[in-house]
Amino acid sequence: MSEKSYQNVSEIARLQNQELYRAISWTGSFQDYLNLAHQEPDVLRTAYQRMFDMIISHGTDVYTDQKKEITRYLFFYDLPNQGREAVFGLDIPLMRLVNIFKGAACGYGPERRIILLHGPVGSAKSSIVRLIKRGLEDYSRTDRGKLYTFNWILPPEMVRISGGETTFPNPMNQDPILLVPPEWRRQVVTDLIGEDRFRYPIESLTLDYDLDPASRLIYNELLRHYNGDWEKVVSNHVQVRRLVLSEKDRVGIGTFQPKDEKNQDSTELTGDLNYRKIAEYGSDSDPRAFNFDGEFNIANRGIVEFIEMLKLDVAFLYDLLGATQEHKIKPKKFAQTDIDEVIIGHTNEAEYKKLLGNEFMEALRDRTIKVDIPYITRVSEEQKIYAKNFHAGRIKKHIAPHTLEMASMWSVLTRLQPPTNQNISLIQKMKLYDGKLISGYTVDTIKELRKNSEGEAMTGISPRYVQDKLSAVLVSEEVSGCINPFMVMNELEKGLRNHTLITSEEQRENYREILALVKEEYENVVKHELQRVISADEESITRLCAKYIDNVKAYTLKESIRDKYSGNRMDPDEKLMRSIEEKIDVPENRKDDFRSELMNFIGALALEHKQFDYKQNERLLRALELKLFEDSRDTLKFSTLGGAGVLDKEDQGKLDVIRKRLITEYHYCEDCASDILHYATSIFARGDTKIP
Ligand SMILES: Nc1ncnc2c1ncn2[C@@H]1O[C@H](COP(=O)(O)OP(=O)(O)OP(=O)(O)O)[C@@H](O)[C@H]1O
Ligand SMILES: [Mg+2]
Numbered sequence: 001m002s003e004k005s006y007q008n009v010s011e012i013a014r015l016q017n018q019e020l021y022r023a024i025s026w027t028g029s030f031q032d033y034l035n036l037a038h039q040e041p042d043v044l045r046t047a048y049q050r051m052f053d054m055i056i057s058h059g060t061d062v063y064t065d066q067k068k069e070i071t072r073y074l075f076f077y078d079l080p081n082q083g084r085e086a087v088f089g090l091d092i093p094l095m096r097l098v099n100i101f102k103g104a105a106c107g108y109g110p111e112r113r114i115i116l117l118h119g120p121v122g123s124a125k126s127s128i129v130r131l132i133k134r135g136l137e138d139y140s141r142t143d144r145g146k147l148y149t150f151n152w153i154l155p156p157e158m159v160r161i162s163g164g165e166t167t168f169p170n171p172m173n174q175d176p177i178l179l180v181p182p183e184w185r186r187q188v189v190t191d192l193i194g195e196d197r198f199r200y201p202i203e204s205l206t207l208d209y210d211l212d213p214a215s216r217l218i219y220n221e222l223l224r225h226y227n228g229d230w231e232k233v234v235s236n237h238v239q240v241r242r243l244v245l246s247e248k249d250r251v252g253i254g255t256f257q258p259k260d261e262k263n264q265d266s267t268e269l270t271g272d273l274n275y276r277k278i279a280e281y282g283s284d285s286d287p288r289a290f291n292f293d294g295e296f297n298i299a300n301r302g303i304v305e306f307i308e309m310l311k312l313d314v315a316f317l318y319d320l321l322g323a324t325q326e327h328k329i330k331p332k333k334f335a336q337t338d339i340d341e342v343i344i345g346h347t348n349e350a351e352y353k354k355l356l357g358n359e360f361m362e363a364l365r366d367r368t369i370k371v372d373i374p375y376i377t378r379v380s381e382e383q384k385i386y387a388k389n390f391h392a393g394r395i396k397k398h399i400a401p402h403t404l405e406m407a408s409m410w411s412v413l414t415r416l417q418p419p420t421n422q423n424i425s426l427i428q429k430m431k432l433y434d435g436k437l438i439s440g441y442t443v444d445t446i447k448e449l450r451k452n453s454e455g456e457a458m459t460g461i462s463p464r465y466v467q468d469k470l471s472a473v474l475v476s477e478e479v480s481g482c483i484n485p486f487m488v489m490n491e492l493e494k495g496l497r498n499h500t501l502i503t504s505e506e507q508r509e510n511y512r513e514i515l516a517l518v519k520e521e522y523e524n525v526v527k528h529e530l531q532r533v534i535s536a537d538e539e540s541i542t543r544l545c546a547k548y549i550d551n552v553k554a555y556t557l558k559e560s561i562r563d564k565y566s567g568n569r570m571d572p573d574e575k576l577m578r579s580i581e582e583k584i585d586v587p588e589n590r591k592d593d594f595r596s597e598l599m600n601f602i603g604a605l606a607l608e609h610k611q612f613d614y615k616q617n618e619r620l621l622r623a624l625e626l627k628l629f630e631d632s633r634d635t636l637k638f639s640t641l642g643g644a645g646v647l648d649k650e651d652q653g654k655l656d657v658i659r660k661r662l663i664t665e666y667h668y669c670e671d672c673a674s675d676i677l678h679y680a681t682s683i684f685a686r687g688d689t690k691i692p
Pocket of ligand 1: 119376
């Protein structure tokens with residue numbers, strides 16, 4: 001991004017969306033609202049309906065994974081470069097969750113249960129709820145997601161009714177439709193929106209909800225004032241306004257986090273007396289002297305989140321149960337009050353276990369829909385978490401290829417149960433889960449694996465731990481250039497010593513062993529990558545191919561061959577030819593056939609004036625690639641044994657080609673390219689010639 005200076009405030013002002021501002025500041029009469037509800041029945045939706053529609057509005061993506069059809073809700077997923085929070089790798093639990101929301105939206109029952117996200121620490125429970133909260137805020141600002149509430153408007157001579165205010169906002173941001181008395185409301189709503197212009201059953205709407213205590217009082221006073229003339233009340237004193245949800249402003253979005261268990265106060269949930277106003281009204285049971293500012297109150301029309309729900313004092317848990325089952329809360333001194341809001345809680349595994357033995361838990365469990373949110377079990381998805389945190393736009397240091405992959409591999413491996421099937425290793429299981437093909441294993445193997453791993457991914461290393469270690473490496477003064485997998489793996493290992501959530505030495509040891517597995521896997525990855533880099537060196541392959549064919553030609557014609565440099569004539573290089581042929585298992589006694597077949601083929605092409613291209617011959621290509629890899633590997637080996645200075649020009653050239661390709665095509669930087677070449681030479685120097 002290039003910098004820019006602003007010469008004039010208006011240049012910045014141009015960034016403002018005035019149209020949006022005007023739209024969300026809309027006010028109108030009750031009649032206007034009726035017209036609106038008729039045109040767009042969606043404004044009457046309940047909180048669950050609005051939330052469900054909001055999620056759906058971001059689109060879905062259906063794919064098959066292991067023969068199972070899965071719907072991915074793009075809302076939870078990151079669209080490229082949006083930079084917003086996202087939840088990865090949990091499509092199945094999220095599908096379950098959204099289905100519950102759907103049931104709640106339709107009024108089939110889940111709206112009367114506590115939805116409890118349950119999972120190990122750091123499994124994205126808070127992230128999921130945070131996304132929903134942000135999503136609702138945004139949605140309420142859009143045309144599709146708009147919702148309304150109202151103010152009481154009183155002329156100066158009538159402000160007695162509102163306690164001195166000419167504008168008295170409905171304290172719980174209720175829907176203006178509640179101004180139509182429940183006795184007539186069903187009829188009015190049905191008339192307004194018809195039977196089939198609305199996606200949800202009419203029954204699911206807030207047909208029998210009452211106004212909050214303060215509005216009810218004002219309503220009744222006004223009604224009395226007009227001798228029972230409802231029309232005058234709503235026409236003269238109601239101003240409908242657009243409602244924009246905002247957690248910061250405590251509008252429609254509440255969060256409750258219990259402090260210590262002894263110190264919980266119901267007013268935090270259902271509001272408190274306003275002592276200053278009590279003096280004005282002369283009574284502490286006047287609802288106008290009440291602050292409807294508990295989390296349940298302010299969350300009306302939106303969502304309330306209960307963090308660490310099970311830490312809530314038992315008495316409050318019953319409040320919570322009431323709020324969910326009846327959609328009613330009971331503010332101090334007042335009658336029960338209707339609420340229209342999504343209630344969602346979360347708890348981690350440890351807290352949940354603590355309560356399992358508790359009798360009360362049974363009552364709670366019966367009224368709770370528990371949704372398990374496990375850790376991610378796919379390496380590629382886990383990696384997305386870290387890639388998002390530590391992408392190039394955000395950090396100045398370079399991260400070597402495979403660094404985040406190895407960290408992800410480790411955390412995923414710690415979560416997997418060891419396969420019961422003796423023929424599958426833990427690493428293989430991990431790869432199968434991630435959709436990698438391993439010969440001999442099918443979709444059914446994976447299904448079987450998943451089936452035999454009940455409760456998997458509810459324990460293990462949390463992404464938070466890995467995030468912390470990655471950031472520790474990033475900020476480390478010792479690391480100046482580029483961050484490589486070893487630095488991260490070492491940091492992950494070091495941290496295990498004082499990881500507070502690891503309870504036994506055995507577990508710690510297990511995590512270390514898994515780290516050793518990852519290091520082994522990294523070695524394979526490096527070998528594989530280098531092989532690919534080297535064999536992609538077309539120039540060298542072409543050269544090697546030409547050399548081979550010259551020799552084969554001389555051999556089949558029983559001629560000698562002319563050396564490029566000395567000009568001397570010599571016998572065909574049998575060693576070279578065999579070293580290539582052996583790579584594809586051409587046995588000694590078949591080599592003549594192989595060579596003459598090749599020459600015949602080239603000859604036939606020549607008759608048609610066509611050039612031979614080794615790429616058309618897969619076997620030969622494979623042989624050449626392997627040979628080239630072996631040669632380069634020897635070069636690498638040699639470079640460590642003898643020191644880079646001893647390399648002759650040709651070998652140095654080969655190394656440079658590899659290095660350059662690593663940088664231009666494989667995302668290495670100068671530093672990590674050197675590191676990896678160095679590392680590779682040590683693998684090869686160890687005599688490990690196995691080609692992955
Ligand atoms: N599936 C996931 N997708 C994206 N990010 C994730 C995922 N799981 C965990 N994270 C990341 O891990 C960190 C912890 O997640 P979060 O705070 O949502 O967990 P939590 O389940 O609420 O944990 P706790 O039980 O400790 O409250 C966050 O930075 C989050 O971005
Ligand atoms: Mg949390």
